Amino acid sequence: MTPEITKVDTLVVGAGQAGIAMSEHLTRLDIPHLVLEKQGIAQAWRTGRWDSLVANGPAWHDRFPGQTFADTGPDGFVPKERVADYFAEYAQRFNAPVR
Numbered sequence: 001m002t003p004e005i006t007k008v009d010t011l012v013v014g015a016g017q018a019g020i021a022m023s024e025h026l027t028r029l030d031i032p033h034l035v036l037e038k039q040g041i042a043q044a045w046r047t048g049r050w051d052s053l054v055a056n057g058p059a060w061h062d063r064f065p066g067q068t069f070a071d072t073g074p075d076g077f078v079p080k081e082r083v084a085d086y087f088a089e090y091a092q093r094f095n096a097p098v099r
């Protein structure tokens with residue numbers, strides 16, 4: 001559960017790739033912040049791409065530090081739904097304060 005923050009100096013708009021990465025850095029630096037997302041984490045990957053899309057780089061490359069793709073080998077190309085799941089799992093890992 002995201003702690004109830006009513007006043008914050010650092011606001012991240014959007015919980016896509018960029019917003020989640022930013023939140024991870026802010027969390028590591030112990031900087032209180034909120035991430036505001038109008039749809040859902042990595043929603044653009046779920047509904048803003050054609051169904052057959054896979055990441056255009058291999059899994060070893062197209063990932064965040066410290067987390068591999070569970071069901072795709074390093075040389076595989078991850079389907080878009082799994083990319084979205086991955087970002088959501090990553091956000092959960094450090095309890096990203098997404099609203």
Ligand SMILES: Cc1cc2nc3c(=O)[nH]c(=O)nc-3n(C[C@H](O)[C@H](O)[C@H](O)COP(=O)(O)OP(=O)(O)OC[C@H]3O[C@@H](n4cnc5c(N)ncnc54)[C@H](O)[C@@H]3O)c2cc1C
Pocket residue numbers: 013014015016017018019036037038039040041042043044045049053054055056057062
């Ligand atoms: C066809 C295609 C293929 C791609 N393939 C790859 C790939 O293989 N590998 C790769 O690394 N990258 C790939 N990219 C690029 C990648 O999708 C983008 O670079 C990445 O998603 C950008 O992340 P982002 O967080 O900046 O934006 P987005 O992922 O678009 O996230 C922005 C988020 O902000 C939210 N938002 C927007 N406005 C507001 C608002 N006013 N208030 C609250 N929330 C808001 C949206 O709902 C969304 O969730 C591809 C892009 C496209 C179009």
